[in-house]
Amino acid sequence: MDKAKEALRQKQSQAPIIQLKGVTKRFGAVTAVDHIDLDIYPGELFCLLGGSGSGKSTLLRMLSGFETPSEGQIIIDGVDMAGVEPYERPVNMMFQSYALFPHMTVFDNVAYGLRRMKFSKAEVHAQVAELLHMVQLDDYAKRKPHQLSGGQRQRVALARALARRPKLLLLDEPLGALDKKLREETQFELVKIQEQSGVTFVVVTHDQEEAMTLADRIGVMDRGRIVQIGEPRDIYEYPGSRFVADFIGSVNLFDCSIGEEGEDFTILDSEDLKGSIRVGHGISGAPGSDVSYAIRPEKIALNRDSENADNEFSGIIEDVAYMGNWSLYRVRLDCGCILKVSQANLKRQDQTNLTWDDRVFASWSDTAGVVLPS
């Protein structure tokens, strides 16, 4: 309820900078993008998250003008983009391969977009210097792209894409080509630059971690449709479907049917678990109808003794993966199914000392999981 209000307030305060209305793209018999309606607001950092073939890149290419929608309307800043060529749109793109011009220096690469506008030589010079300063490449103006590292190329691509002060910047897997360490630094840098420039960013990525850290809002895509839109936390903690729960992060999913219902709780009967799960709220749905229950591995506690928790199942640890900051346990429950449990390693010494073949109780509270339509 709060979310709906908040979104409404946001809508009222600002007109969306991008409006997609029933946008569809077909390649022959394949529908890559399927009737997407989406509003993105000025200054937002919006992430389109999806696996390969989910249509996210096609959607991005339609925004930049390299593909034309088969159906529907794309409106950017109040102007219908139908028939508007890529070089006439108030939109710039940062390509996954960066697509720097190999025969031009860093300076010329960044200046390229400015030189296509009516700027004097001095203005171009000043603006390029400013952009290179923003991405901390002041000393690299005379280099050619092949003389730069991957991270530097990425920053040149960003500076070049921002040079024309677009109303909208599209980023195709902006961190995809960087190694893990560099990626973490760059993520924060990218968000900082986005905030400074005030430009609306639309990021396409298949990497959920990237989407989580960058985005104000995430749109999860599956087979050409946006299946859920929300803030990172909402998407993670309140997934709307099995697909989203499974796609974002790790999850234990159980098929259940609605059993006994009380004032402030519901009991789900699970075939898989050969038991019942207690959920701390009412569920819309007739008793006996099928639902899915999703519980994140980190929401589950492991103990040697019974804790009399809301939900508790005993089992045997089959496998332990030590990841440094946390450990992943695979617990074979008495019903035979596997439960993934992760525990943060808060202390240097292992307190519980749980290991293979230990008998444990896995427990979680009645508010820890999510009930999803099956």
Next chain:
Amino acid sequence: MKRLALPLMAFMGFAFLYLPIVSLIIYSFNESKLVTVWGGFSTKWYVELFKDPQILGAAKISLQIGVISATLAVVLGTLAAFVLVRFRRFRGKTLLTGMITAPLVMPEVITGLSLLLLFVALESTLGWPQGRDMMTIIIAHTTFCMAYVAVVVQSRLIDMDPSIEEAALDLGASPLRVFFDVILPTIAPALVSGWLLAFTLSLDDLVIASFVSGPGSSTLPMVIFSKVRLGVSPDVNALATLMVLVVAIGIFLAARLMRPSHTEVNE
């Protein structure tokens, strides 16, 4: 012994390929009038060569034909390569691909004969071309050289990241600007090497030129061939040596420009 095997084999291979040319070059500096007898070092046949109006005329014709047909072949071959690489699948694309590259493997006799038949048929129906002259040789050379250019440019275009073009479009460049700012600099080495290749092929060609040439438009290879048939004179050796030099320079430059690392690693 084992250490010597590879150099020995390489030497024999090179000898097999280049001994005839080397002997030709050596004998071009022969003092004697007899081609087969060494009579001491001299450059007199080179002097003789440049006094021969027939050879000089033919050389001029060959160079003109080479330059014009190489240029035309680069333009047409580049267009063909673009169609092959950049256009989405269309009806008959496979056929077009095959037909563009067919002249590479077509026997020259057939190419020459078919062009001759075409020119004769055109003349009798349209009245053009009137007879056969330099023009018909240029057309003939352009058609087969185009195939080589198309293949060279095609390979360069395939290597080119299409998003570089899109990036230029995205940054506000019109398609025409994109061509001059981004595509042309990228494929320039291929264009130059394609041109050199076409020029060399045109300069070398005897068979096709023989079919489609007319009186007064004998190319250099044709003149050499007719001279040799009347008895080998040593000035032909000198001429051949010069041609080997020109062709070798052309091939060398073409290979150098096509080296993929050429534009990337300058430092």
